[in-house]
Structures are given as structure tokens and as C-alpha cells.
Amino acid sequence: MNDSGTNSDTRAGLIEAGLELFGHKGFDGTSTRELAARAGTNVASISYHFGSKAGLREACALAVTDRMSRALDGALATPDTEEAALGLIEKLVRALVDLIVGSPEAANMVAFMLREITEPGDVAEMVYRSFVEPRHKALCGLWxxxxxxxxxxxxxxxxxxxxVGQVLYFRIASPFVIRRLSWGEIGQDETRQIADLVIDNLRNSMERQKK
Amino acid sequence: MNDSGTNSDTRAGLIEAGLELFGHKGFDGTSTRELAARAGTNVASISYHFGSKAGLREACALAVTDRMSRALDGALATPDTEEAALGLIEKLVRALVDLIVGSPEAANMVAFMLREITEPGDVAEMVYRSFVEPRHKALCGLWxxxxxxxxxxxxxxxxxxxxVGQVLYFRIASPFVIRRLSWGEIGQDETRQIADLVIDNLRNSMERQKK
DNA sequence: GTCTATAAACAGATAGAC
DNA sequence: GTCTATCTGTTTATAGAC
Known part of the structure; x- marks a missing residue:
């Protein structure tokens, strides 16, 4: 499963801690001591399981791309007609909005990935190749x-x-959105409003391109 | 001009260094030594001019909101007719795309502000109150x-x-956009293509809301 | 596999000479 | 105003006991 052939749940705990702390405070802003404490273990276990702090970062990125792929690819298929393709995109966009904007469980994952995308590096390269590019291609195919x-x-x-940018921005700017709209939080109802807007924009955009 | 009444260009140099390094590597990822070296001065000057590393961060944020406000508010006015309002929004969006996506000079500023927006904190709060909220309100008024x-x-x-999210995302994901579209860079022509797309989406979105 | 203790480098802040 | 030297605490990584 990993470099050294180990297989413990200390490992899994460290990845969860990494997603939460890297996502929330950034890679440089998070110390190995914090990570270990959050995972209920000791600093040395990071080197043991992942080689280094950077190794844990990569493992986190891998975990995120895996889980997000699974969450989104459930809505993927190969449609036969124009209408089926449009329906599939709309289904995919709803899944995307639910995941990125509306899912508190996925919040750590999304925050982590957003940070990695923002700062260019080896991890962003991996995220692009194994996650962004194939899904962007799939969406372009449907479109x-x-x-x-x-x-x-x-x-x-x-x-x-x-x-996709519209959706991601609602996550990035969610504190601003909440304040400007006097929303207490972004719950089910708010998520639906956002998805409705994005899908309306999507339909308009497609109609225009058909002409 | 600042806490201690000083007024040197070491100060300005440190702010430029802050915009570049904080924007590129993050606040935690940048050391005071790097900042001083980039500005051609010494570490102690940061404390002298800004009190602390965090003080330099605030000064950078202030510089960014000032400059971006000036860059955008040139396109602001109070129109009389529907057509004039639409024209003004389109002008504003072009200015926004030029600034955020197409301006290499503004790249450091945009990167800095994007980071501050992404991680909640005192600086993000200031950015929201003095920059995001008033401009969002102005745009809503025009809309x-x-x-x-x-x-x-x-x-x-x-x-x-x-x-706004669409525009910002083209900056955030610009490495991905460049690769997926086989663009060498995002120059004048590419910036125009992006602005055209955003403006088309904008018109459709408005037409729908009119009904 | 887990943990303590420690090494070696680095961080931000400041005292004090100029 | 500027800079060097240094203080104090923290960082990552690792050696070695269990």
C-alpha cells in the first residue's frame, strides 16, 4: 500500500490530519508536531510511514484525487443523444456543487486540493494529470x-x-457569500440555489454555442 | 504614512517583496530573511518599519486594495439607462479580466490577494470590508x-x-488552462477570448433574469 | 511499529553600534 | 534609518530504546 509495505491505521489517521491541517493552515503553516498530535501519535511516525512531511503531503493528495474521482465518476456515463448529454452534465454539476460547496464532510478535501491547485508544484502537477485533465476532457466530451x-x-x-470556476469560487469566497446574502451557513437550500444558478448559466452558454 | 512616521523607500521595497513572496510562497512559507534579501535590506528593517512580519503582511494587503481599487474604479460611474448600465458592466468586466488574468504587472498583487481571500483571518476581513463588499455592491447596483x-x-x-468567480478561476487555474488549450501563455489575444466568453455568459444571465 | 530524546538548522524579534 | 550579532524558541528529521 505504501513505500515500506506497512499497513496501520496510524497511517490513515495521519492522512486525515494532513487533509485537515494542510487544507486549513497550509503546508508550511502546519508543523509535524501538530500533525502527530491531531492524529494521536508521535512525530517520528510521519517519517516512518511517509518518509517525510512532504511524503505525507503526497499521500494526502493521492487520497483526495481518489475520493473525489469516486464521488464524481458515479455521475459519469456515455450518453447517446444530445438531450442525454445535457442531462448528464446537469447531473454532474449538481454532484460537483454538492461536493464542493455543500458537503461539510468533503470540506477538508476540497480545501486541501484548492491549496495545491493554487500553488504550483509537484503535487499540483500530479493533481492535474490524474484528476483535472481527464475530468475536464470528459466534460468537454459531454458538452x-x-x-x-x-x-x-x-x-x-x-x-x-x-x-467549474463558478462552482469553485462559491467555495473559495463562501465566507463572503454568506455575509453578502445574510446566510447563516451554506446548507441544502443554499446549495440548491447555487446549483440552479450554475445550471441556468450552463444552459444559456450551451444554447449560444449551438447557434 | 505609518506607525512610526518614517518614510523611506526601503519600506516600499519591503512591500513589493512581500507582495511577490507572500503571494508566491505564502505567508508561512516566506521567511523574514528572504523578504529582507529580496528587498535588498536586512531583517531588522521589517520590525523597524512594520513592527513585525505580520505588520508587513497588513501593509501589503493595504497596498493591494488601494491599487486594485484605483485600477477598477476608473471604470465606475452612475449610468442613467439600462443600456448604459449594461455597457458599464461590460467595461468593468474587461477591466477585471485585464487586471486579474492578463496583467503580468498585477500578477503579484492578484496572487497575494487570492491567498488572503482563501485563508480566513484578520487580513481577509479587512479585504472584504474595504474592497470586496463595496465593489460587489456596486456591481449589484449596475446589474x-x-x-x-x-x-x-x-x-x-x-x-x-x-x-467574478469565472474571472478569478481563470487566474487560479491558469496553468491548467494554458495546458488544456495548448496556449504558450495568456497574452492579449487569450485575455480577449476569456473576456468575450465571460461577457457572453453575463449577457445571457441578465437576459434570463429580465424575464 | 511506536515512542522518547536529541541533533542540526532555521524561525522571528531585538539590542546596540554606527 | 540601517545593519550586525545574537537571543530564544521552534522546525524537521533521526538515532536508538522498547
Missing amino acids: AMATGRSPDDAEVKLAVFAL | AMATGRSPDDAEVKLAVFAL
Whole structure:
């Protein structure tokens, strides 16, 4: 399962601690002592299980891409008609909004991944290759099928980025959104409002590209 | 100009170093020694001019909100008609895309502010109150005038967040965008393509809200 | 596998010379 | 105002007992 062939739940605990603390305070802002304390173990176990603090970071990134892929790919399929493609994208967007904006359980994962995306590095490279690119391609494929365009069309690719960007921004700016809209929190109802807006934008954007 | 009444260009140099290094490597990832070296001075000057490393961070945030406000508020005015309001929003969005996505000079500023927004704290609070909220309100006012809705309408507020979110995401994910579109860089032409897309989305979004 | 103790490097802040 | 030297605490990594 890992470099040294070990298999304990100290390992899993450290990954959870990493997701939470790296995501919340950043990699540099988190000390190995905090990580160990949060996981209920000692500093030496980080080196033992992951080689180094950086090794734990990579393991966290791997855990995140795995789980997010599973959460999203459940909504993936290969549709036959334009209508089916549109329906599938909408289903995918709802899953994305639920995961990124509305899921308190996924909050640590999303925060972790957002940080890794923001700062270029080896981990961001891995995230791009194994997660972002394949899913962006899949979305472009669906978009192309729903609009009759080529999946390699620059406008299609940009529109898909803009689509995902809206969703991610609602997570990034969620403290601002909550204050500006006098929301107490972003619960089920608020998540639905956001998803409705994004899907309306999505439909308009597709209609325009069809012409 | 500051706490101790000093006024040197060592001060300005440290702020530039802060924008670049805090923005690129994060606050915790940047040491006072790096900051001093980048500014061509010594560590003690940080305490002298700003009290502490955290003081330099605040000074950087203030510099960013000042400059970004000036860069954007040039495109602000109070229009009389629906058409004028729409035109003004489009002008503002182009200014925003130029600044956030297309301006290499503003890259440090944008990176710095993005980090501060991402991690909640005193600085993010200041950025919200003095920069985000007033400009979001102004945009909602224009949007309301162009659509005939109330500026306090939740759908208006959310649509404006989604609008800004698209733009910011193109900066956040710019390494991904560049790779997926086989762009060498995001230059004038690419910036225009992004602005065109965002403005198309904006028009559709407004048309829908008018109904 | 887990943990304590410690090594070696580095952090931010400051005293005091100029 | 600027800078060197240094204080004090913390960092990651690891050696070695269990």
C-alpha cells in the first residue's frame, strides 16, 4: 500500500490530519508536531510511514484525487443523444456543487486540493494529470455532444473551465457569500440555489454555442 | 504614512517583496530573511518599519486594495439607462479580466490577494470590508439597473459572485488552462477570448433574469 | 511499529553600534 | 534609518530504546 509495505491505521489517521491541517493552515503553516498530535501519535511516525512531511503531503493528495474521482465518476456515463448529454452534465454539476460547496464532510478535501491547485508544484502537477485533465476532457466530451461542437474547440474548453470556476469560487469566497446574502451557513437550500444558478448559466452558454 | 512616521523607500521595497513572496510562497512559507534579501535590506528593517512580519503582511494587503481599487474604479460611474448600465458592466468586466488574468504587472498583487481571500483571518476581513463588499455592491447596483431587479435580490447577488468567480478561476487555474488549450501563455489575444466568453455568459444571465 | 530524546538548522524579534 | 550579532524558541528529521 505504501513505500515500506506497512499497513496501520496510524497511517490513515495521519492522512486525515494532513487533509485537515494542510487544507486549513497550509503546508508550511502546519508543523509535524501538530500533525502527530491531531492524529494521536508521535512525530517520528510521519517519517516512518511517509518518509517525510512532504511524503505525507503526497499521500494526502493521492487520497483526495481518489475520493473525489469516486464521488464524481458515479455521475459519469456515455450518453447517446444530445438531450442525454445535457442531462448528464446537469447531473454532474449538481454532484460537483454538492461536493464542493455543500458537503461539510468533503470540506477538508476540497480545501486541501484548492491549496495545491493554487500553488504550483509537484503535487499540483500530479493533481492535474490524474484528476483535472481527464475530468475536464470528459466534460468537454459531454458538452460537445450536447452542442454539436468539437470537444477540441477552444470555446468548449473555456466554457467548461468557466463552469467549474463558478462552482469553485462559491467555495473559495463562501465566507463572503454568506455575509453578502445574510446566510447563516451554506446548507441544502443554499446549495440548491447555487446549483440552479450554475445550471441556468450552463444552459444559456450551451444554447449560444449551438447557434 | 505609518506607525512610526518614517518614510523611506526601503519600506516600499519591503512591500513589493512581500507582495511577490507572500503571494508566491505564502505567508508561512516566506521567511523574514528572504523578504529582507529580496528587498535588498536586512531583517531588522521589517520590525523597524512594520513592527513585525505580520505588520508587513497588513501593509501589503493595504497596498493591494488601494491599487486594485484605483485600477477598477476608473471604470465606475452612475449610468442613467439600462443600456448604459449594461455597457458599464461590460467595461468593468474587461477591466477585471485585464487586471486579474492578463496583467503580468498585477500578477503579484492578484496572487497575494487570492491567498488572503482563501485563508480566513484578520487580513481577509479587512479585504472584504474595504474592497470586496463595496465593489460587489456596486456591481449589484449596475446589474439591478440593467435587469430591472432589486440590488438586494439574492439571484442578483449570486449572479455577480458567479461572474467574478469565472474571472478569478481563470487566474487560479491558469496553468491548467494554458495546458488544456495548448496556449504558450495568456497574452492579449487569450485575455480577449476569456473576456468575450465571460461577457457572453453575463449577457445571457441578465437576459434570463429580465424575464 | 511506536515512542522518547536529541541533533542540526532555521524561525522571528531585538539590542546596540554606527 | 540601517545593519550586525545574537537571543530564544521552534522546525524537521533521526538515532536508538522498547
